[in-house]
Amino acid sequence: MGVALALVVAAVALVQARQFALLKHTVTYQDDYVVLSLYQVEAEYLRLREQWATALHDGDGLDRAALQLRYDIWVSRVGLLHNERTARLMVGNADYAEPLGKMDAFIARADSLLGTSQPLPVNAASLATLKPELDALGAPIHSMTLSASHHVSQQIAERNSAVRRHNQVALALTVFLSLLVLAFGLMAMRQMRLLGERQRALVDLTAHLREARRQAEAASEAKSVFLANMSHEIRTPFHGLLGMLSLLRDAGLNARQVDYLRTATESADHLLTILNDVLDMSLLESGRLTLTEEPVDLRDLLREVESLMRPQAQLKSLALHIDADPGVPEKVRADRTRVKQILFNLVNNAVKFSDRGVVVVDLHRAYADDGKEQLEFVVTDTGIGMDQATLERLFKRFSQGDESRSRRHGGTGLGLEISRSLAQLMGGNVTAKSVPGEGSSFSFRMPLHAIAPAPKAELPVASAADPALAGMASLRVLVAEDHPVNRQYMAALLEGMGHRPFFAGNGLEAVQAIREQRFDIVLMDLHMPLLDGVGATLSIRGLPDGVAATVPIIALTADAFAQTRERCLMAGMNDFLAKPVSPERLSAMLRRLFGGAHGPETAPVGATEPPAAGPTPVVLDRATLNAALRAMPRERLAHLLQSFFEEGPEMVERLRVALRDGQALDLRVNAHAARGAALNFGLSALAQTAQALHEGATHVPAHEIARLIQRFEQLLTASREACEAAGLLEPVTE
Amino acid sequence: MCCLAALPLTRAWALDAPTGPIVLTVTGRLRLPNAGAQAHFDMDMLEHLPQHSFVTRTPWYAMPHKFTGPLLRDVLAACGAQGSNVRAIALNDYRVDLPFEDAQRFDVLLARLLDDKPMAVRDKGPLFIVYPFDSSPELRSTVYYSRSAWQLKSLEVL
Numbered sequence: 001m002g003v004a005l006a007l008v009v010a011a012v013a014l015v016q017a018r019q020f021a022l023l024k025h026t027v028t029y030q031d032d033y034v035v036l037s038l039y040q041v042e043a044e045y046l047r048l049r050e051q052w053a054t055a056l057h058d059g060d061g062l063d064r065a066a067l068q069l070r071y072d073i074w075v076s077r078v079g080l081l082h083n084e085r086t087a088r089l090m091v092g093n094a095d096y097a098e099p100l101g102k103m104d105a106f107i108a109r110a111d112s113l114l115g116t117s118q119p120l121p122v123n124a125a126s127l128a129t130l131k132p133e134l135d136a137l138g139a140p141i142h143s144m145t146l147s148a149s150h151h152v153s154q155q156i157a158e159r160n161s162a163v164r165r166h167n168q169v170a171l172a173l174t175v176f177l178s179l180l181v182l183a184f185g186l187m188a189m190r191q192m193r194l195l196g197e198r199q200r201a202l203v204d205l206t207a208h209l210r211e212a213r214r215q216a217e218a219a220s221e222a223k224s225v226f227l228a229n230m231s232h233e234i235r236t237p238f239h240g241l242l243g244m245l246s247l248l249r250d251a252g253l254n255a256r257q258v259d260y261l262r263t264a265t266e267s268a269d270h271l272l273t274i275l276n277d278v279l280d281m282s283l284l285e286s287g288r289l290t291l292t293e294e295p296v297d298l299r300d301l302l303r304e305v306e307s308l309m310r311p312q313a314q315l316k317s318l319a320l321h322i323d324a325d326p327g328v329p330e331k332v333r334a335d336r337t338r339v340k341q342i343l344f345n346l347v348n349n350a351v352k353f354s355d356r357g358v359v360v361v362d363l364h365r366a367y368a369d370d371g372k373e374q375l376e377f378v379v380t381d382t383g384i385g386m387d388q389a390t391l392e393r394l395f396k397r398f399s400q401g402d403e404s405r406s407r408r409h410g411g412t413g414l415g416l417e418i419s420r421s422l423a424q425l426m427g428g429n430v431t432a433k434s435v436p437g438e439g440s441s442f443s444f445r446m447p448l449h450a451i452a453p454a455p456k457a458e459l460p461v462a463s464a465a466d467p468a469l470a471g472m473a474s475l476r477v478l479v480a481e482d483h484p485v486n487r488q489y490m491a492a493l494l495e496g497m498g499h500r501p502f503f504a505g506n507g508l509e510a511v512q513a514i515r516e517q518r519f520d521i522v523l524m525d526l527h528m529p530l531l532d533g534v535g536a537t538l539s540i541r542g543l544p545d546g547v548a549a550t551v552p553i554i555a556l557t558a559d560a561f562a563q564t565r566e567r568c569l570m571a572g573m574n575d576f577l578a579k580p581v582s583p584e585r586l587s588a589m590l591r592r593l594f595g596g597a598h599g600p601e602t603a604p605v606g607a608t609e610p611p612a613a614g615p616t617p618v619v620l621d622r623a624t625l626n627a628a629l630r631a632m633p634r635e636r637l638a639h640l641l642q643s644f645f646e647e648g649p650e651m652v653e654r655l656r657v658a659l660r661d662g663q664a665l666d667l668r669v670n671a672h673a674a675r676g677a678a679l680n681f682g683l684s685a686l687a688q689t690a691q692a693l694h695e696g697a698t699h700v701p702a703h704e705i706a707r708l709i710q711r712f713e714q715l716l717t718a719s720r721e722a723c724e725a726a727g728l729l730e731p732v733t734e
Numbered sequence: 735m736c737c738l739a740a741l742p743l744t745r746a747w748a749l750d751a752p753t754g755p756i757v758l759t760v761t762g763r764l765r766l767p768n769a770g771a772q773a774h775f776d777m778d779m780l781e782h783l784p785q786h787s788f789v790t791r792t793p794w795y796a797m798p799h800k801f802t803g804p805l806l807r808d809v810l811a812a813c814g815a816q817g818s819n820v821r822a823i824a825l826n827d828y829r830v831d832l833p834f835e836d837a838q839r840f841d842v843l844l845a846r847l848l849d850d851k852p853m854a855v856r857d858k859g860p861l862f863i864v865y866p867f868d869s870s871p872e873l874r875s876t877v878y879y880s881r882s883a884w885q886l887k888s889l890e891v892l
Contacts, residue, residue: 040826040828043826044826047826069825069855072854072855072856073825073826073855073856073885075856076855076856076857076858076885077826079856079857080794
């Protein structure tokens with residue numbers, strides 16, 4: 001088709017070119033014009049002959065000028081026949097050549113009479129001589145004219161026929177071209193129709209596929225919804241079943257029946273767990289799970305997790321430590337239920353996969369990659385751990401560490417996937433690290449939406465400068481504290497305020513002391529050997545002696561949990577003092593209870609807040625030291641520091657022993673005590689290292705711990721030197 | 735064009751009488767005739783009008799030739815001719831009508847010299863109306879070739 005089109009176009013071009021050439025030919029030769037010239041030659045010849053005859057007739061009185069003019073005009077006409085163009089037309093044609101020759105011959109002879117050079121006199125006789133020759137030209141000239149006329153007619157006829165031929169060819173080409181165009185048009189139409197059909201087919205297919213996808217999605221969602229509904233529906237009668245089982249337990253069964261019942265209850269519990277997991281999973285999959293954010297007390301939440309998980313941990317003789325960094329706000333916005341669910345899952349796994357050692361839950365602030373603040377819960381265990389392959393499979397559905405494990409530990413395998421999905425729904429994530437045989441560490445991060453804490457009743461402390469509050473009486477204060485350095489510190493503080501301190505080394509001693517003596521107030525450390533603070537408080541509150549049983553008891557503890565505080569209050573304590581105990585806080589506390597200001601009356605409360613864990617803690621925190629100096633005489637502080645530093649090597653030794661024996665718990669307890677003391681004296685760097693030891697005791701590799709202990713030892717020396725340099729360790733005589 | 739046409743008119747001196755043989759007779763609507771209602775020119779009078787020349791190809795000669803003579807419009811202006819057409823009449827009674835404005839639009843020569851030589855009657859002389867054919871493709875057509883009258887005898891202003 002294309003070739004045909006090209007051929008046709010070429011043919012049309014050829015015809016056009018030929019026609020153009022033809023036309024040009026016509027214009028160039030102007031044959032018609034030549035014919036006119038020939039006629040004029042003949043006409044002028046006739047006029048000359050007439051003039052010639054008139055001159056002969058006139059005889060000697062002939063009009064020479066008139067004859068000359070006619071002759072010249074005729075000669076000029078004949079001359080035109082010699083013109084190149086005319087000659088080209090007539091070349092090789094005898095009809096032209098012969099008359100032209102005759103005319104030229106005559107002109108040559110006549111020029112002797114009428115020529116331009118030397119004309120002879122013109123008279124009748126000379127004219128008469130030439131007359132026959134002139135007359136003889138008539139016939140050849142006429143035949144030449146006719147011949148030219150015929151020649152030109154013939155040429156015109158030829159030209160016309162050529163034009164006609166060309167027109168015919170052009171017409172044929174035009175017809176062919178039209179047919180081609182028509183064919184192309186038809187083809188184009190057919191293509192368009194095909195294209196249209198194909199497009200329609202595609203549209204139909206797309207609609208069909210879309211419908212199919214919609215149906216598939218609808219089916220999948222329907223399944224998820226069905227699963228969700230079924231799980232939910234099954235749960236209701238299940239709760240009934242569980243309730244009945246628990247009632248049955250109290251129905252006076254024999255030992256064997258109790259055993260059966262326990263097995264049944266365990267199975268039912270397990271089944272319920274599976275159901276809950278399936279329900280969560282189907283809700284997550286169908287996208288119907290929504291988070292409901294509310295203000296959440298983080299420490300309260302941790303306490304809840306602890307209280308629920310502790311029995312399980314105890315069952316397996318595992319230590320469970322739950323700790324929150326003081327930098328973590330008390331309240332945040334979060335979905336309490338779901339956060340708790342994730343924590344339960346992680347802690348439960350940790351307990352499940354650990355046969356010895358400790359499970360630690362640590363809550364602190366963290367930062368996401370984009371710099372946003374996050375909360376990070378780290379659940380560390382000393383369990384069986386996992387290899388890399390297992391870690392990679394961990395968050396996949398229905399996968400557990402390995403088959404044997406799942407048989408041994410049970411579970412749906414959905415737990416971690418649900419936890420991670422929930423965390424991601426919150427905008428966080430769950431990740432895991434593990435070393436086979438050493439334990440695992442799971443990190444759950446979520447965005448931190450802190451809520452400003454509500455103002456607390458005890459915070460607006462009455463101004464120490466208020467004269468109405470001055471002049472408080474000296475109090476008898478029982479301090480139940482096991483750590484000797486802390487004991488000395490408290491003694492220094494209290495004596496500085498004009499009170500009389502008494503000491504008990506543990507809970508039992510404290511209870512004993514209360515029974516025997518009268519005290520105005522008890523400052524009770526929570527962690528003590530033999531009987532802890534809460535236990536001692538419960539005993540005191542249970543004393544038959546009304547006065548002794550109602551003595552105000554203030555809890556002292558380094559952990560900042562609101563939960564701890566609640567436990568204290570529930571046990572019957574009156575209030576709570578966070579360690580390190582600052583003189584201001586102690587003073588404010590005593591004022592509130594006994595209505596009088598005491599002790600140093602400068603320094604606003606905020607000035608002696610425990611130093612925040614900065615990026616580069618100083619060896620010696622001046623603010624804290626100054627506060628301590630305000631609370632007690634310089635010699636006293638020097639003495640305290642002296643004893644602290646003297647006890648240093650022993651402390652380091654205890655840490656090393658704990659590390660060597662793999663006693664993570666001992667390590668933690670010792671590090672904790674050291675941190676408290678160091679904080680009291682403003683030995684920030686030392687306190688921080690102690691805290692790192694405390695936090696890392698259970699999950700940091702042994703060589704790291706060793707390094708930390710070494711650092712602790714170095715800092716002890718450095719701190720001592722710093723204190724000496726500051727003149728704080730003057731020789732004491734006491 | 736107006737200015738060119740108006741300039742000679744403002745001169746308005748009477749046309750001299752011819753002293754030699756008359757080579758050109760202008761008849762028709764003339765304001766400055768010198769012989770009754772006609773204007774007669776001898777070769778000397780034409781020679782004293784501003785002379786122009788150009789070389790051009792023509793259909794009548796194989797080679798380009800130089801033509802010299804007064805412009806047709808100067809000749810017409812010299813006798814105060816005014817009209818719409820100029821009829822050129824040759825010695826052999828060939829006649830052709832030129833639009834008057836041809837003389838204004840083109841530098842039409844009333845050639846009296848061919849290659850600087852006077853033209854005899856047998857060489858299409860003594861006067862030859864020549865259009866500057868080479869100056870414009872428009873002129874190279876039969877229409878203008880036919881308007882180029884040779885052996886010019888007289889002009890009639892219509």
